[in-house]
Amino acid sequence: MKKIVVIPGDGIGKEVVPATLKILQSFDLPFEYVYAEAGDECLERYGTPLPEETLELCKESSAILFGAVGETAADVIVRLRQELDLFANVRPAKSIKGVKCLYDNVDLIVVRENTECLYKGYEFEVGEDAIAIRVITRRGCERIVRFAFELAKRENRKRVTALHKANVLKKTCGLFKKVFYEMAKGYDLEVNDYYIDAGCLYLVTKPWIFDVIVTTNLFGDIVSDLTAGLVGGLGLAPSANIGERYALFEPVHGSAPDIAGKGIANPTATILSACMMLKHLGYGDLAEKIEKAVEKVISEGKTTPDLGGNLKTMEFAEEVLKACDP
Numbered sequence: 445m446k447k448i449v450v451i452p453g454d455g456i457g458k459e460v461v462p463a464t465l466k467i468l469q470s471f472d473l474p475f476e477y478v479y480a481e482a483g484d485e486c487l488e489r490y491g492t493p494l495p496e497e498t499l500e501l502c503k504e505s506s507a508i509l510f511g512a513v514g515e516t517a518a519d520v521i522v523r524l525r526q527e528l529d530l531f532a533n534v535r536p537a538k539s540i541k542g543v544k545c546l547y548d549n550v551d552l553i554v555v556r557e558n559t560e561c562l563y564k565g566y567e568f569e570v571g572e573d574a575i576a577i578r579v580i581t582r583r584g585c586e587r588i589v590r591f592a593f594e595l596a597k598r599e600n601r602k603r604v605t606a607l608h609k610a611n612v613l614k615k616t617c618g619l620f621k622k623v624f625y626e627m628a629k630g631y632d633l634e635v636n637d638y639y640i641d642a643g644c645l646y647l648v649t650k651p652w653i654f655d656v657i658v659t660t661n662l663f664g665d666i667v668s669d670l671t672a673g674l675v676g677g678l679g680l681a682p683s684a685n686i687g688e689r690y691a692l693f694e695p696v697h698g699s700a701p702d703i704a705g706k707g708i709a710n711p712t713a714t715i716l717s718a719c720m721m722l723k724h725l726g727y728g729d730l731a732e733k734i735e736k737a738v739e740k741v742i743s744e745g746k747t748t749p750d751l752g753g754n755l756k757t758m759e760f761a762e763e764v765l766k767a768c769d770p
């Protein structure tokens with residue numbers, strides 16, 4: 445039996461996670477689902493946004509399915525990534541037929557370093573000013589770059605692009621760029637790099653030049669919202685946080701307080717994150733079946749309001765379930 449720790453979190457996390465579980469639980473999987481608390485509401489209720497009990501459960505898990513948190517993101521999701529050493533954040537962006545967006549042929553993967561950079565949390569107040577320290581280590585660069593190259597090989601991708609700002613951040617981004625080209629020598633892959641600002645311009649004007657992108661933590665956080673926008677929005681963007689021992693799967697979006705409680709959030713990002721979890725746990729066939737069902741339902745125009753439809757969160761999940769069983 446595999447232990448799946450489920451952390452719905454805050455806001456729409458508490459809507460998209462149950463919709464996703466409705467699908468997962470309708471299949472005969474050897475999974476035990478264990479619920480755990482974290483986030484803004486948890487802080488209010490227990491005085492801590494990430495109770496020790498939740499962390500311990502995560503450390504006993506085969507995988508973690510995470511919804512979203514709000515103001516406590518730094519103390520919950522960013523901390524979980526560090527505590528569980530989930531160094532690679534994989535954020536695919538793939539066009540889905542029927543979703544109106546700028547381009548209809550986007551298919552790329554952002555690999556974001558997940559434990560270092562400004563998100564290390566070294567921030568200080570000095571008088572009335574504030575300072576943050578950006579940590580980029582050789583080990584951190586090597587393992588994320590290796591992860592991106594290995595993923596590109598495994599997924600038959602042709603090109604890996606590094607995004608950085610080495611002309612200004614000469615030491616930190618300089619190290620990242622240097623390690624990228626050092627390690628590229630061991631792989632038979634096309635490689636190139638852009639400054640992060642130019643990379644964002646090219647992502648918007650000619651996204652087809654990208655295949656796998658590897659970048660540091662803050663740039664990866666920002667650029668993966670951009671790539672989500674390219675394929676129709678955050679409601680469609682899944683992610684996997686992978687480490688040597690643990691793995692956590694979550695939609696790229698946050699708790700969306702503006703629509704929380706209305707039952708209209710798009711659960712696609714969480715459903716596709718659960719598909720990444722299924723693949724990680726060795727259930728690739730089922731994952732593909734659910735992915736195809738999601739694409740079918742969306743391409744038939746059965747969508748939540750963010751994509752122009754009028755389905756509720758749970759109704760969308762029910763349509764996906766129906767489409768799984770032709």
Ligand code: GGG
Pocket residue numbers: 510511512513514517521522665694695696697698699
């Ligand atoms: N499901 C993702 C989530 O809760 N996001 C909130 C957030 O601000 N995350 C910061 C990050 O991804 O680094």
